[in-house]
Amino acid sequence: MRPSPRRITVPALLALILLLAACGAQDAASPSAAASEASGDGGTDESQPASGGGTVSIGFEGDIASLDPSQGYDYISWPAERLIFETLVTYGGSTELVPQLSTEMPTVSDDGLTYTFALHEGVSFVMPDGTVHREMTADDVVFSLNRLLSPNLTPAPSPVAGAFYTLIEGGQAVVDGEADEATGLVAVDDYTVEITITNPDLTFLNILAMPFASVVPADLATDDTEAFSETPVGTGPYLLESRTIGESATFVLNPHYWGDPPANAGVEFRVGIDANTAVQQVEANQLDIMGDPIPSGMVTSLRDNPDYDDRIFVFQQVAVTYLSMDTTPPDDGPLGNVLVRQAMNHAIDKDNILQLLRGRGTVAHCIFPTELPGFNPDCMPYDYDPDRAQELMDEAGVDGFSTTLYTDPSEDSSAIAQAIQQDLAVIGIEIEIVTQEFDVLLGTITTPHEAPLVLIGWFQDFPDPSDFYDPILSCATAVEGGANVSWYCNEDNDALAAEAKGLQDVDQRLAMYQELEQRVMEDAPWVPIYFPATDTFISDRLTNFDPHPVWFVDLAKYGVSG
């Protein structure tokens, strides 16, 4: 996805405590009242849709950034967008792609460049008030992808237009403002779309499954993304009923939905709820799902409670948290020396860090996470060995030095940073820890050579190893504003990555990526720390809950009982 913290920011916490007095009272009143009405008085059941059940609620500390699919790029906006919008293809219950708005998986031309999608007929765009706007056609699909590439969106173009979708033929010209429409996007007839890409790339369908590629109505989705976020119109199973910024967003069933109806009667996002409060509300069945992880201080007590055995879920994410090192420091500093970086890889006790995190994750030895195709269990170049670390420091002729580590102020990040601080002190590296709010931190670490050490995570956009090399370790992204915060650039590796990306044979392709991974680790731009798992806590009344390997929550699938 993008570098992402585990969002338990302390500064936000205090402000939220103030908000909570109001929220708490309201939470108690609305959904539980609705639930008791439904169960207590049999007559109301008829007013519920056939799928039955009540409203599923999910709580987050942060708010939905945007409901415009061209904009939202975080773990709160995506599940909300997916209620309203749909894509040509999507993920079923696993990481395998299945058709959604497309009737079947597309046919691909022999050269791997042209994808032809046949669309479902009778799919309607439905307004938030429940009236049918009109039928969706191939023109809307073409329009949506062109809009995503457009530099004219306000207040800002899509954050990923230039990153993923320029693969579409003519896409770069649209991003650069030289054309209004990409030549590679063609509506053959009302129900057929043909998309041509510039290079064969197996990940293109994954890219089309990201919520960015959602289909929006050509006549309603203007360049003003804030306006469209307020009145989102899509083809999905839900409609936005109401939204109060900083408080909640309520989604009700789309009465004209073309597909299978969801398992519940609606979804409510409750935002501005800090994780400690969310635990209490879930315990009291006032909230159904914690959107944020369980605060570390509560993990053991909740796990030890036998009543909660089937209410706590741990979910291995396709993500890696790592200590990035500035491989090309401008002052010829010690971090530029590969031996020093290898020493740091040997010096950090990752088992200890996992213990601090209550085992929520897997120790990382290399780059590709355990759940990613291409994960290599044998990739283990550096074990925890402080003596070897000291030898490497001696070999490098570095006596020890002081440097600065930047990270976000979340509970987990600060714990990990202090553990690293203690480990590196053993080999003479003194670290000053600077914590910055996540948005500020992103600015700092993407400024060339501003941050010598960075503790940060990378979450997948789609399950393919290219997403763990191209955006964060390639020369092209070692630029101002890029996510390669190690400023690592090895052109041989880039050439290998380009070759791997174009391969159509899956096994050969993954083998090549594993070789790439080994090579990168020899240069040691990172100390991989761990592959994070997140956990969640659900209410007693929630049914069918099952963490999704890509989406984490798949809200349409869950029902509520009683």
Add this chain to the structure above:
Amino acid sequence: MARDVVPTTATLPFGADPEDEVGVDLASASSRVWRQLRGDPSFWIGAVVVGALIMLAAGANVLAPYDPNFAIRGAGLTATGDPVGPSAEFWLGTDRLGRDYWSRLLHGARTSLTVGIGANLVATLVGTLIGSVAAFAGTIVLGRGRTRIALPVETLLMRFTDVVLSLPALLLAIALVAISGPNLFLVTVVIGGLLWTATARVVYGRMRLLRELEFVAAARALGASSFRILWRHVLPHVVSLIVVYATLGIAAAVLFEAGLSFLGVGVPPPAASWGVMISEHASYYRTDPRLLVLPGAAIMLTVLAFNLLGDSLRDAIDPHGWR
């Protein structure tokens, strides 16, 4: 309101020092103060606790059984990664990283008291200076003839105080610290730079009363300069107030530092401060309340002790009963 200052550098006739006649007899005043304090139990409680806290903080290096910033990886955490409770090995248990909590409390006392006392030194100096200058400078007239400029120092300084008083102190402190990155010195100066307003207003108010009194007029009639009147005649009457405000302000500064640290803009990690310790363990309020109660109690005790001390000093020092 604005008054012209009588410009004079004249010394007194016969070489006499006016203070000999009209100054405050500090020696007899202090023995009277001591007599009153001796019988005041709240003074003793406050003094003993404050004394003990200062000694604990000063001796933290010796008294702390462990390095407060060193996580004890094996014994310091349970197998599930939770802090361990009090034991013979760790008197008050360990924190979330496995660091000895007693050692961290001691070193936290050092941080909190350094900030508390340091910030108050800043606040008291600035506040007294601004308050007394405002009360005695009045309007200063610069130049002469047609180029005369009347500079209303009194009004300017006190309105400036009002402006600082109206700033949202916590937000401003967060902004200042966020810009430059947290460190102990900066936190101290920022807190001091925001707390001086109360002292300034109180000193100013008391001095305006005093400057109208006969002994000031007498000193002026004898040719004493404004500075001399301020320093030798008026200030001794205000010292009691300043001392009281300084003591009470320490409590405020300790709380302020705790607040900043709780919000993540206090002292940088891994340094301990009571506010940091509370903030770090916010999610343990139900599972291990010890982690929040201990630093919270330390803050409470400190604030209470300084308040008791300040109150009893105020009662004892102020012979005129001016409140």
